[in-house]
Amino acid sequence: MSPEFIAVVAVIVAALVFDYTNGFHDAANAIATSVSTRALTPKVALGVAAIGNLAGAFLGGNVAKTVGSGIVDLPTGMESLGIVFAGVIGAIAWNLITWYFGLPSSSSHALIGGLIGATLFASGIVQWDVIVAKVVVPMVASPLVGLVLGACVMLAVMWIFRRGNPAKLNRGFRLAQSASAVAMAFGHGMQDAAKTMGIIVLALYTGGYQDNNTDIPLWVFFSSAAVLALGTYAGGWRIIRTLGRRVIHLDPPAGFAAESVASAVLYTAAAFSMPISTTHTITSAIMGVGATKKFSAVRWGVAGNIVTAWVLTIPGAAAIACVVHLAVVPLFG
Structure with a gap:
C-alpha cells in the first residue's frame, strides 16, 4: 500500500470518528425538547433522530460541496492530507471537551475552525470570502432568526389556542411534536452528515x-x-439535559414551536449551501420561545455559557488543530 493510500484512509477514519462524535454531541438538537416535554420517550426519540439523520443526509449535497471545496484551497499531496487530518482531529477534540462540560457548541463550526487553523498554520489558502458569506454571516444570522421566529411562532400559538383546554392542548402538541422532532432530525442530517x-x-x-x-x-x-445515525442513537445526555431542562422548562406547545422554527431555518440554509449550526439554531429558538412566557423564565446565565462556547468554538478548534498539525507533520511528509 502506498503512503498516500494509508494517509487517505487515516483521514477518512478520522472524519467518520468526527461524524460519530457529531451524532452523540448533537443528538440533543433533535430530541431534547421532545424528551423534556415527554412527547417521546428517550429511546424512541433517539431512534427517530437517528432515522431522520440518516434520511436527511442524502439531501445535504449542497452543504457538502461548500465544506469540501469552499472553505480551504488545498493542492493534492501528502501535506494537504496532513492539514485535513489535523483539522478533523481538532474538531473531534473540541466536541469531546464541550460534551464533557455539557455545552451544546457547534460541531459544524468546530470542523470549520479546525480546517482553518491547520491550513493557516501550514501557510495554506483559506477562502475568506466564502467563509464570510456562507459561514460567518449565517453563524450570526441563524441564531437571531431562530430567536425572533421562535418568539413570533410561540406568540401565535398562544393567541390561536388561548381559549383551549390546557390538558387537551398538551396532548395534541405532544403528538405534533412527534412530527416536528422528525423534521428537526431530518434537517440535522442535511446539515451535519454533509460536513463529513x-x-x-x-x-x-x-x-x-x-x-x-x-x-x-x-x-x-x-x-x-x-455513522451519524449510530452516533445519534448513542445519545448525548449531558447536552440533552442542558438544552431540555437547564435553559428553560418547556411544555409541549413550546417544544413544538422551537422545533418547527429550527427545522425551517435548517432547510432554508441547506437550500443556499450554507453550513449553519443546528445547535445554534435550536438553542436560540428555545430561548425565543421561552422569553414569550416570562423573560426571567430563561436561565440567561446558562444561555451565557452556551454563547461563550459558541464564540470560542472556531478559535478553540483552530488552536487544537495547529498543535495536532505540528505533531503529525512527520507522518504526512
Whole structure:
C-alpha cells in the first residue's frame, strides 16, 4: 500500500470518528425538547433522530460541496492530507471537551475552525470570502432568526389556542411534536452528515483518488449517514439535559414551536449551501420561545455559557488543530 493510500484512509477514519462524535454531541438538537416535554420517550426519540439523520443526509449535497471545496484551497499531496487530518482531529477534540462540560457548541463550526487553523498554520489558502458569506454571516444570522421566529411562532400559538383546554392542548402538541422532532432530525442530517461528506471528498481529492472536490460518491453518502445515525442513537445526555431542562422548562406547545422554527431555518440554509449550526439554531429558538412566557423564565446565565462556547468554538478548534498539525507533520511528509 502506498503512503498516500494509508494517509487517505487515516483521514477518512478520522472524519467518520468526527461524524460519530457529531451524532452523540448533537443528538440533543433533535430530541431534547421532545424528551423534556415527554412527547417521546428517550429511546424512541433517539431512534427517530437517528432515522431522520440518516434520511436527511442524502439531501445535504449542497452543504457538502461548500465544506469540501469552499472553505480551504488545498493542492493534492501528502501535506494537504496532513492539514485535513489535523483539522478533523481538532474538531473531534473540541466536541469531546464541550460534551464533557455539557455545552451544546457547534460541531459544524468546530470542523470549520479546525480546517482553518491547520491550513493557516501550514501557510495554506483559506477562502475568506466564502467563509464570510456562507459561514460567518449565517453563524450570526441563524441564531437571531431562530430567536425572533421562535418568539413570533410561540406568540401565535398562544393567541390561536388561548381559549383551549390546557390538558387537551398538551396532548395534541405532544403528538405534533412527534412530527416536528422528525423534521428537526431530518434537517440535522442535511446539515451535519454533509460536513463529513465534504471532508471525505476533500481527502479523496487531495490524495489523488478523485479528479475534483465536488462530486460525492454514493458510498460516501451511505457511510456518513450511517455513522451519524449510530452516533445519534448513542445519545448525548449531558447536552440533552442542558438544552431540555437547564435553559428553560418547556411544555409541549413550546417544544413544538422551537422545533418547527429550527427545522425551517435548517432547510432554508441547506437550500443556499450554507453550513449553519443546528445547535445554534435550536438553542436560540428555545430561548425565543421561552422569553414569550416570562423573560426571567430563561436561565440567561446558562444561555451565557452556551454563547461563550459558541464564540470560542472556531478559535478553540483552530488552536487544537495547529498543535495536532505540528505533531503529525512527520507522518504526512
